[in-house]
Amino acid sequence: PSRPVFDGQLPAGIQKVSNIIAVSSCKGGVGKSTVAVNLAYTLAGMGARVGIFDADVYGPSLPTMVSPENRLLEMNPEKRSIIPTEYMGVKLVSFGFAGQGRAIMRGPMVSGVINQLLTTAEWGELDYLVIDMPPGTGDIQLTLCQIVPLSAAVIVTTPQKLAFIDVAKGVPCVAVVENMCHFDADGKRYHPFGRGSGSQVVREFGIPHLFELPIQPSLSASGDSGVPDVVADPQGEVAKTFQELGVCM
């Protein structure tokens, strides 16, 4: 594979971060943030030092998915840096913790805000920084790939969506998560959105791993409760799937 887009000096805030994982999707609403947050807490549960960067400044979802005691990012005035907030040992940075209400910004401003949040945050020593990417493949995504060197990408998709996103040249796409694949009712398994698109993507692009997540009321409920599903139910089916995904990282 060709070289990743990143070709710069490592920003100070992320110099001690070993792996940066991008969680991406073609469009919104497919469960990208759900996967990013649960993957992060799974890695933390395995003993890793983990941070989550929510790169969606238009609709940050991290503040609804986790419930840190301190819901505002603090500044270190001397170093002019941002101190991430924390929930269950995972460091968190999101525009939703910046306390500025809804953002009305144009593209270049958005890139500036993302750049500042990501690179001036004091991430410290981390094994994994999980980036919840904004949906799609626009300028913001490209900027992100130029700011930091991604070590791996996870693509989240739904069964009806065959489109594949090209995160950045040279960034290995480690896994596809096909979300909302099926649900079980009355002893039967239903595939409301059809099936097979995930395996087709995986085959076509030579991606090593495919994971399927069912439509699961607990995933939806935990998304709003502030406690990630893998934390609320560490022995459940969803947690098992995330553990398998976690060991691929």
Ligand code: ADP
């Ligand atoms: P995205 O980040 O792609 O916009 P989210 O992760 O915010 O998507 O998910 C959109 C909504 O769908 C959220 O309310 C979330 O709780 C819910 N959701 C995601 N995956 C599942 C699932 N497998 N089962 C049930 N609800 C889900």
